[in-house]
Amino acid sequence: MKRQLFNIFILGLLLTFVSCKPDPEPTPQVSNIAKGLFVLNEGTFTYANSSLTFYDPEADTVENNLFYRVNNAPLGDVANSMMLDETGMYIVVNNSKYIYKVDPKTMKYKSKLDGFTSPRHIMSINKNKAYVSDQESTGLWIINPETMQKTGFVELGNTTERMVRVGDEVVVTNWSNFYQPETSNSTIQFVNIYSDSLVAEMEVTPEPNSIVLDKNNNIWVLCSGGYMPPCEPALFCINPSSREIVKRFDFADGDYPSSLTIDDAKENIYFLNGGFGTLSLYKMSVDEDALPTQALVNSQQTTDNGQSRVFTNVIISKDGDIYLTDVKNYVQNGEVLRYTSEGEFVTSFPAGIVPGAMMFN
Numbered sequence: 001m002k003r004q005l006f007n008i009f010i011l012g013l014l015l016t017f018v019s020c021k022p023d024p025e026p027t028p029q030v031s032n033i034a035k036g037l038f039v040l041n042e043g044t045f046t047y048a049n050s051s052l053t054f055y056d057p058e059a060d061t062v063e064n065n066l067f068y069r070v071n072n073a074p075l076g077d078v079a080n081s082m083m084l085d086e087t088g089m090y091i092v093v094n095n096s097k098y099i100y101k102v103d104p105k106t107m108k109y110k111s112k113l114d115g116f117t118s119p120r121h122i123m124s125i126n127k128n129k130a131y132v133s134d135q136e137s138t139g140l141w142i143i144n145p146e147t148m149q150k151t152g153f154v155e156l157g158n159t160t161e162r163m164v165r166v167g168d169e170v171v172v173t174n175w176s177n178f179y180q181p182e183t184s185n186s187t188i189q190f191v192n193i194y195s196d197s198l199v200a201e202m203e204v205t206p207e208p209n210s211i212v213l214d215k216n217n218n219i220w221v222l223c224s225g226g227y228m229p230p231c232e233p234a235l236f237c238i239n240p241s242s243r244e245i246v247k248r249f250d251f252a253d254g255d256y257p258s259s260l261t262i263d264d265a266k267e268n269i270y271f272l273n274g275g276f277g278t279l280s281l282y283k284m285s286v287d288e289d290a291l292p293t294q295a296l297v298n299s300q301q302t303t304d305n306g307q308s309r310v311f312t313n314v315i316i317s318k319d320g321d322i323y324l325t326d327v328k329n330y331v332q333n334g335e336v337l338r339y340t341s342e343g344e345f346v347t348s349f350p351a352g353i354v355p356g357a358m359m360f361n
Contacts, residue, residue: 030054030063030066030069030070030106030107031054031056031061031063032056033054033056033063033066033104033105033107033361034105034361035056035058035361036054036055036056036057036058036360036361037054037055037057037315037317037323037336037358037359037360038052038053038054038082038089038358038359038360038361039052039053039054039055039325039336039351039352039355039356039357039358040052040053040079040080040081040082040091040355040356040357040358040359041053041079041334041351041352041353041354041355041356042078042079042080042353042354042355042356043075043077043078043079043352043353043354044330044331044353044354045077045078045095046077046095047077048074048076048077048096049074049077049352049353050074050075050076050077050078050079050093050352051064051065051066051067051068051075051079051352051353052065052066052067052075052079052091052107052352053065053066053336053349053350053351053352053355054066055336055349057317057321057338060347060349062349062350062351064350064351064352065352066107067091067100067102067107070106070107070108070109071102071107071108071109073109075091075093075100076093076095076096076098076100077093077094077095077096078093078094078095078096079091079092079093079094079356079357080092080093080094080119080120080121080356080357081120081121081122081357082357082359083122083123083124083130083145083359084104084359084361085124085127085130085145086127087101087127087145087146088101088102088103088104088110088145089101089102089103089104089361090102090122090130090145092119092120092121092122092132093119094118094119094120094135095118096114097114097115097116097117097118097119098112098113098114098115098116098119099112099113099114099116099119099122099132099143099148100112101113101145101148104361111148112148113143113148113149113150115150116132116134116137116141117134117135117136117137118134118135118136118137118179119132119133119134119141120132120133120134120135120160120161121133121161121162121163122143122145123163123165123170124145125165125170125193127145127146128144128145128146128147129142129143129144129145129151129193130142130143130144130145131143131154131163131170131172131191133160133161133162133163133172134159134160135159135160135161135175135176135178135179136159136179136180137153137159137160138155138156138157138158138159138180138183139153139154139155139156139157139158139160140153140154140156140160140163140170140172140191141153142154142196152196154191154196154197154198155198156172156174156189156191156198157183157184157198158174158177158180158183158184158185158187158189159174159175159176159177159179159180159183159185160172160173160174160175160189161173161174161175161176161208161209162175162208162209162210162211163211164211164212164213164219165193165213166213166217166219166240168192168193168194169190169191169192169193169199169240170190170191170193171188171189171190171191171211171219171240172188172189172191173188173208173209173210173211173221174186174187174188174189174208175207175208175209176207185206185207185226186203186204186205186206186207186208186223186226187201187202187203187204187208188201188202188204188208188211188221188238189201189202190202190240190243200243202238202243202245204221204223204234204236205223205225205226205232205233205234206223206224206225206226206231206232207223207224207225207226208221208222208223209222209223209224209258209259209260210222210258210259210260210261210271211260212260212261212262212266212269213262213266214237214262214266214267214269214286215265215266215267215286216286217240217241218237218238218239218240218246218286219237219238219240220235220236220237220238220260220262220269220286221235221236221238221260222235222236222257222258222259222260222271223235223236223257224256224257224258225251225255225256225257231253232250233250233251233252233255233256233257234248234249234250234251235248235249235251235257235260235271235291236248236249237286247289249290249291251273251291254275255273255274255275256273256274256275256276256279257271257272257273258271258272258273258279258312259271259272259279259312259313259314261314261315261316262286262316263316263320264316264317264318264320266286267285267286268283268284268285268286269283269284269285269286270282270283270284270296270314270316270322271284271314272311272312272313272314274299277310278299278300278308278310279299279310279311279312280295280296280297280298280299280300280311281295281296281297281299281311281314281322281324281343282295282296283296283343296322296339296342296343297311297322297324297337297339297343299311307328307329309324309326309337310326310327310328310329310330311324311325311326312325312326312327312354312355312356313325313355313356313357313358315358315359315360316341317360318360320340320341321338321339321340321341321346322338322339322340322341322343323336323337323338323339323358324336324337324339325351325355325356325358326355327354327355327356330353330354331353332353333350333351333352333353334350334351334352334353334354334355335348335349335350335351335355336348336349336351336355336358
């Protein structure tokens with residue numbers, strides 16, 4: 001009898017524990033993010049407040065703080081770039097020194113790869129191989145994006161930044177030598193994707209910050225010119241096969257061009273230029289022989305509260321619409337502005353602190 005009473009007592013405790021145990025919190029649902037624009041917000045340096053925004057152009061709806069809302073975890077410190085391939089979506093978080101892999105349909109965390117020095121950008125070579133540039137290491141990391149493991153390192157002797165694929169080669173810009181003063185910050189390098197080795201190098205001008213491939217299979221390299229005089233801001237059109245400069249365009253003293261991108265047809269390039277912090281958007285055909293003199297979108301336009309626009313990045317949709325990030329004062333939440341291909345304002349939507357890299361899915 002005592003044993004039966006004891007068993008009933010224990011059973012009662014178990015039932016009480018189970019009934020009092022809170023139900024697991026459901027994963028927050030996000031709206032349809034199957035087709036639209038991802039915006040990566042860098043956040044404030046050392047504050048670990050990076051975030052991810054998604055914008056649906058058809059519905060004109062926006063979802064902010066996607067990564068945190070789904071995973072209940074911060075994205076990290078200075079989220080810098082993104083990549084999407086058949087195995088997932090990858091987010092490079094520069095100052096946290098890692099790469100997140102997430103499900104692009106749900107934003108659910110899948111895995112993390114760390115141990116980098118200062119990762120900047122990631123480029124897919126195939127399902128099992130990608131290159132990762134690094135601002136403080138003298139080369140490219142080789143990773144397997146499917147397994148999220150490092151598989152090698154391409155020693156280049158210079159720090160690495162932006163990349164573009166041209167056939168069997170990847171062309172990489174050597175943008176900064178701040179952390180490696182003995183290296184070059186005025187060259188581009190050609191890497192064979194099969195041997196993972198340096199095959200050629202070309203001199204440009206200081207700080208090649210962005211690079212694209214056009215319809216003629218030429219590469220365009222935009223150089224800010226550096227901070228220390230003599231500054232040489234310039235735009236180069238280069239034949240990647242012959243390694244010859246096809247065209248060179250020099251900017252005026254005091255200009256600080258950046259954020260070179262190209263439209264879907266690879267016929268027109270877009271870039272920001274002007275004084276530092278007052279950059280306007282310019283558009284130029286790849287067949288032109290002179291730099292544009294009139295801005296397509298002028299940064300001197302002001303917001304409703306009288307603030308000037310501070311544009312830092314641009315992307316062009318397949319239908320030709322232009323998206324510009326406005327970081328405002330680098331402390332408050334930023335904004336993304338949408339324009340037609342002719343520079344006419346369409347709409348804007350809120351983003352996080354320091355909106356930067358953008359990517360369509």
